[in-house]
Amino acid sequence: MGFWGSIVVHRGRALARELLPEIPELRDAELEHDQVSGGWQVTRIRATIDDLPDTFLTGLRDATKAPVLAASVLDSSAAYLAAVGVETPFWDTWLNIDSAVGYTVLPSSPFDEDGNYLGAGWVDPEYEAEVAATRQSMLNETLHGTPAASAAVAWAREAGLDPAPIPEVEAALATTETFVEEQLFALIGLLGIDTRSGPVPPTAAEPTVAELLTTLIGHRLEGIDVVGHQPVRGEPLDFTRASDLLWRFADRPPLISCGCHDEVLVRAASVSPEQSFAYHPAVPFAGAALTGAVLLLGIYAQIEGMVLRFGERDLIVRAGEGGWITTLDDSVRLGLRLP
Numbered sequence: 001m002g003f004w005g006s007i008v009v010h011r012g013r014a015l016a017r018e019l020l021p022e023i024p025e026l027r028d029a030e031l032e033h034d035q036v037s038g039g040w041q042v043t044r045i046r047a048t049i050d051d052l053p054d055t056f057l058t059g060l061r062d063a064t065k066a067p068v069l070a071a072s073v074l075d076s077s078a079a080y081l082a083a084v085g086v087e088t089p090f091w092d093t094w095l096n097i098d099s100a101v102g103y104t105v106l107p108s109s110p111f112d113e114d115g116n117y118l119g120a121g122w123v124d125p126e127y128e129a130e131v132a133a134t135r136q137s138m139l140n141e142t143l144h145g146t147p148a149a150s151a152a153v154a155w156a157r158e159a160g161l162d163p164a165p166i167p168e169v170e171a172a173l174a175t176t177e178t179f180v181e182e183q184l185f186a187l188i189g190l191l192g193i194d195t196r197s198g199p200v201p202p203t204a205a206e207p208t209v210a211e212l213l214t215t216l217i218g219h220r221l222e223g224i225d226v227v228g229h230q231p232v233r234g235e236p237l238d239f240t241r242a243s244d245l246l247w248r249f250a251d252r253p254p255l256i257s258c259g260c261h262d263e264v265l266v267r268a269a270s271v272s273p274e275q276s277f278a279y280h281p282a283v284p285f286a287g288a289a290l291t292g293a294v295l296l297l298g299i300y301a302q303i304e305g306m307v308l309r310f311g312e313r314d315l316i317v318r319a320g321e322g323g324w325i326t327t328l329d330d331s332v333r334l335g336l337r338l339p
Contacts, residue, residue: 002076005046007032007184009193011066011159015233016043019063025052031233033195037161040193048072049082057084067159069188071095074103076179080142081187083151085158091151092142095183096176101135148173152191161192209266209303212255213293213338220289221310222248224282224317226324228275230256232267242322245279249290259319263302281326282317285310295335296328304332 017026025047033042049072061068061084069083078100082092094100108124143151149170156163169190177183185195225246247255254269288310296305296318305318316326
């Protein structure tokens with residue numbers, strides 16, 4: 001199944017949901033590329049442009065004082081592309097318009113009114129005419145070909161970018177890919193926003209939950225504290241009010257476990273929380289050495305928590321209902337055992 005939603009490009013450090021907090025659809029937006037090509041970011045939103053307020057593009061432009069571009073993606077097969085500048089006018093076009101028509105005009109059923117199959121080669125002439133008329137209407141209402149490429153290049157130049165020549169942009173608009181996102185990012189690249197670049201060289205992959213837990217085995221637990229969520233830039237939150245847990249083991253850097261998502265994340269604590277209080281279920285285990293651990297998996301194999309073994313005693317650390325619970329039920333199963 002492909003992606004349904006929007007991919008939005010804007011300039012600046014502030015996130016889209018910070019700039020337009022009144023739009024609820026932006027709360028779950030995912031930051032896909034950050035601070036590329038001189039401060040541009042690309043955000044993926046699980047709502048199409050039609051689902052967003054009519055003032056979304058102009059509101060984001062006014063908030064950033066810079067041009068904005070957005071693509072409404074239909075099942076990763078087609079995209080409606082719209083953009084607005086500060087000085088350059090609004091323009092829009094389609095990527096893979098033939099696929100877009102297929103989502104607008106549904107094919108006729110190959111059965112007659114009595115339920116008889118009309119054959120694999122049967123074509124409804126009215127459907128074919130409707131498809132042609134719809135396609136032409138979509139072309140009439142948007143730019144395409146050289147006018148679309150010219151508008152895109154003008155938009156990019158106003159944005160301070162260095163776009164490719166108009167013929168190259170026009171060719172990219174006419175190209176089709178299996179996934180329209182590939183076509184979109186190729187086009188964005190030709191307009192001067194290189195999503196393959198970044199402000200710093202790529203870093204090593206983050207250690208997995210299992211790898212982090214393994215580093216704790218053999219070390220004494222000093223305590224686990226409840227702290228406010230330690231935000232990571234651009235992360236969407238499934239549970240906005242959930243607290244994190246700060247794990248403190250002797251001779252090991254502190255770790256944060258986060259239950260704000262659809263699975264539990266564990267990562268190094270980057271800052272010292274200003275306020276905290278003891279996580280009471282862990283208090284009886286203070287001073288004991290961790291001897292093993294088992295991951296708890298949900299129905300889709302997502303990590304929902306872990307069982308920490310201290311000798312003959314077990315401490316269950318599991319996210320549930322926007323908080324932390326210490327019980328097991330049929331919705332979770334035992335996963336990887338450590339060590």
